[in-house]
Amino acid sequence: MPQTEIIANRPQRWDVPFGDAMRDSDVDQLLQIEPFRSIDPERFPSALPLRAILKNDTRVNHYQDGGIIVREGDYGSSAFLVVQGKARVVLAGLDEEVLGRQPESKPGFLKSMFRQWRNPRLPEVRSHVASRSELIGNDSQQVADLAQTRVFLQDIPRVLENTRSVVLHPGEIFGELAALTRSPRTATVLADGETVLLEIRWQGLRDLMRRTDALRRHIERLYRENSLRVHLRETPLLSHLPAEHLEAVAEATLFETYGDFQWHETFHSSSSSHSGSSGKATDAVVAEPLIAEEGSPCEGLVLVRSGFARLSHGFGHGHRTVAYLGKGQVFGLAEVIGTSTKNEPVPMSHSLRGLGYVDVLRIPQAVLEKHVFPNVSQQLLDEVAAEHAFFRPEHHGSQAQVETPLLEFLVEQRFINGQQAMLVDLDRCTRCDDCIRACAATHDNNPRFIRHGFRHGSLMVAHACMHCVDPVCMIGCPTGAIGRDRTTGVVQINDPTCIGCSTCAESCPYDNIRMVEIRDSSGAIVIDDSTKQPIHKATKCDLCTDLPTGPACQSACPHxxxxxxxxxxxxxxxxWVNR
Amino acid sequence: MFIRRRLYSVGLTLAVLALLVYWTYYQKSALGRVSFGTGYVLLAAIFFLALYNIHKKLPTLPWGSSSDWLQAHIYVALGTALVFGLHVDWRFPTGILDLTLATLYSATFLSGIVGLVWSRTIPARLARVSEEVIYERIPMLRSQLCDRAQEAVLETVRSSGSTTLGEFYSRRMHGFFERTRGLGYFLRPNNRLRRRLLAELTEVSRYLSPPEQVTCEQLFAMVRRRDDLDFHAAMQWRLKAWLFLHIGLTYPLLAVACLHGLLAHWFGGGLL
Incomplete structure (x- = not known):
């Protein structure tokens, strides 16, 4: 009779520490330097002591002169503290080649063919179920993988010629923005001479911040300040501004935050209570935090730094969604230009409201008139105004072709967060399930999505991971098993380190992560030795990153x-809608 | 996008066919034999068409998207009709083997045409139904609906003591909820039964007590939902069944076509 169950130990949070070289003496040394010296260990619970966080969620990295610490555009899940030496933040984009980015290698024809024949017949089979001792034993290998072969910049003076950079000294922290906001690195950072850094994975950083007010305030201040100049420089109106004027704009820029950072916790309940009559939908719009109100006098330019905001226009007794703005988009440009030329405040033509969590910068009108408009040519002003005028009511560009009800639907359900959402045109879908079969063939006979989901007319958003701009599923993961791929940004789950806590599945606002019982290669269900319950793992779409064809579901759809x-x-x- | 693609594909297909027609007339005018040439073109086209099913079975291979393959499949298949006509010289064959082959080809071609029409028209009809349903889950949903309807009626009978709705349900509606629709409905789905049941339910509602009226309203919704489920089942079954038939015809067609080619060479000579 075949074995139906196999006993194993459920993986735990620190089975695989961030670095294997962290000895107790290293932790002692860390506790002697700031900011850890000022942290009160008594504020940490016994299950989550400060020492254990430092031992398991940090590692010490040594860099030689020119070593690249982080690359602009890469996704990162850790922050860095300069312990010794200096780190140089390069504020201008460097060439891909200089940064050592290689084109991705994909499997060839034969390899792709054979992988399908190796698929097991039973669902959710893991070829090897790693025990805790194996995970711990393999730690050094894991760490070696994490550390990777580092990339160095050659001929640094030439490469950095004509680029602006900022030098960070011991005690300073960087990389916290990408780690905390689940977004790409905004700058490349190099070692300036021999440098020693403490790398803190974001789960540890989060726990340290939760229990240390001073550190939390310090990190938040860095988070606010470090990316401000980068963001301003990326804004079209300000990109050609002389440095001294940009500095003046930066000094006067106001930081504003709307909504809750962990918005997904309240999203389910609010969306279900508002999905009903149109009257309730109007209430939902009104309940969203107001950033700028239609009809109020223009007071300045609003730049969206992260998150999404709804652009709406009063219609009848409600609010009609005109568009939504994301990172890098601006609001109120026509009004600030109009105010400047007419010498009197122009009323805002639309309202802007925060969706979930949104971070904005507000540049006051007076600052624009003093530092920006005198230094910007009329031609650039016209170009920028035309480029950002898509939400003007008289404009009939591509955005206007998306019908308002569809926009409302995407905003209400927060699908605007999806970078790789699966859309199904039900007017063309023959329900043949070729997409499901292709997905299963690519993932050991386990489909990683459900061909079902929210509908708007004949358009359906299926339950497949959307690889969100803001992947809130990553927030609560205790082990860091779910994270972004460093270069592609695809949200992936590292199966061996997933402890099956289902935090990610519960956090996903779109119900796109499934918890499954796993089997070993003999087909036996794997049972936790201590609880005698099946061990679960989180599963979801990985966008078929290892397939040469891209997502199998899309390439398998005949229609x-x-x-x-x-x-x-x-x-x-x-x-796509109007094709 | 689709219009541009269609124009391009139609143009390319017509150009290739024009070349083939020109070649056959040129050969005929030179007193040459065209049957081997057109036969090989036809056989190659059929092999190519059958290859699409292999493509579907190996979705991980980097050999073009399924959508591109389907487009090629459609236009090559349409083109084979002309090649077939040229091959048989526009006369339906009479011999047993040739007749079998021609019938198999015609059946496969026609099933493809029917499938093309269905796959372009049925999805939009399904999308008009309020609920999107996965085919494999329909029996479970039907069963749940049947249980809910029965439970609602029994509960009303228990709580109100009135049996009018209960009797009507057991006489007219229980069978509707419990049984699957017959083959006739699957072949030609319609809403006659739905309309009749809703009309009868409306008729009987004037004799119902207030608690029964409430349950009656629920039954209205349940009848509509059950009918929608049946419609999904019938239409999705149709979309799957034609493909099953189409692919099922392909393999005997390939086998008989190869045999036909072999025999043609054997007895007709002229191996290229």
Whole structure:
């Protein structure tokens, strides 16, 4: 009789520490330097002591001169503290080649063919179920993988010629923005001479911040300040501004935050209570935090730094959604220009409201008139105004072709967060399930999505991981098993370190993560030795990153009914809907 | 996008076919034999068409998207009709083997045309139904609906003591909820039964007590939902069944076509 169950130990949070070289003496040394010296260990619970966090969630990295610490555009899940030496933050984009980025290698024809024949017949089979002792034993290998072969910049003076950079000294922290906001690194950082850094994975950083007010305030201040100049420089109106004027703008810029950072916790209940009559939908819009109100006098320019905001226009007794703005987009440009030329405040033509969590910068009108408009040519002003005028009511560009009810639907359900949402055109879908079969064939006979989901007319957003702009599923993961791929940004689950706590599945606002019982290669269900319950693992779409064809679901659809799409890009959506 | 693609594909197909027609007339005018040439083109086209099913079975291979393959499949298949006509010289064959082959080809071609029409029209009809349903879950949903309807009626009978709705349910509606629709409905789905049941329910509602009226309203919704489920089941079954038939015809067609080619060479000579 075949074995039906196999006993194993459920993985725990620190089975695989961030670095294996952290000895007790290293932790003692860390506790002697700031900011750890000022942290009160008594504020940490016995299950989560400060020493254990430092031992398991940090590692010490040594860099030689020119060693690249983080690259602009890469996704990161850790922050860095300069312990010794200096780190140089390069504020201008460097060439991909200089940064050592290699084109991705994909498997060839034969390898792709054979992988399908090796698929097990039973669901959720793991070829090898690693025990805790194995995970701990393999620690050094894991760490070696994490550390990777480092990339060095050659001929640094030439490479950094004509680029602006900032030097960070011991005690300073960087990389916290990407780690905490689940977003790409905004700058490249190099070692300036021999440098020693403490790398803190974000789960540890989060726990340290929760229990140390001073550290939390310090990190939040860095988070606010470090990326401000980068963001301003990336804003079209300010990109050509002389340095001294940009500095003046930066000094006067106001930081504003709307909504809750962990918005997903309240999203489910609020969306279910508001999904009903149109009257309730109006209440939902009104309940959203107001950033700027239609009809009020223009007081300055609003730049969206992270998150999403709803642009709406009063219609009848409600609010009609005109568009949504994401990172890098600006609001109120026409009004600030109008105010400047007419010498009197122009009323805002639309309202802007925060969706979930949104971080904005507000540049006051007076600052714009003093430092920006005198230094910007009329031609650039016209170009920028035209580029950002898509939400003007008289404009009929690509965004206007997305019908308002569809916009309302995408905003209400927060699908705008999806960078790789699965859209199904039900007018073309023959329900043949070729997409499901292709997905299963690619993932050991386990489909990683459900061809079902929210509908708007004949458009369906299926339950497949959307690889969100803000992947809130990552927030609560205790082990860091769910995270972004460093280069592609695809949200992936590292199966061996997933402890099956289902935090990610419960956090996902779209119900796109499934918890499954796993089997070993003989087909036996794996049972936890201590609880005698099956061990679960989180599973979801990985966008078939290892397939040469891209997502198998999309390439397997015979009728062009299924597409993976960035719903933050309304032009792309409009083109697909109106094809 | 689709219009541009269609124009391009139609143009390319017509160009290739025009070349083939020109070649056959040129050969005929030179007193040459065209049957081997057109036969090989037809056989190659059929092999190519059958390869699409292999493509579907190996979705991990980097050999083009399924959508591109389907487009090629459709236009090559449409083109084979002309090649077939040229091959048989526009006369339906009479011999047993040739007749079998021609019938198999015609059946496969026609099933493909029917499938193309269905796959372009049925999805939009399904999308108009309020609920999207996965085919494999329909029996479970039906069963749940049947249980809910029965439970609602029994509860009303228990709580109100009135049996009018209960009797009507057991006489007219229980069978509707419990049984699957017959083959006739699957072949030609319609809403006659739904309309009749809703009309009868409306008729009987004037004799119901207030608690029964409430349950009657629920039954209205349940009848509509059950009918929608049946419609999904019938339409999705149709979309799957034609493909099963189409693919099922392909393999005997390939086998008989190969045999036909072999025999043609054997007895007709002229191996290229």
């Amino acid at each position: 062009d009914a299924l597409v993976r799409m960035d719903l933050g890009n309304l032009g792309e959506l409009s083109e």
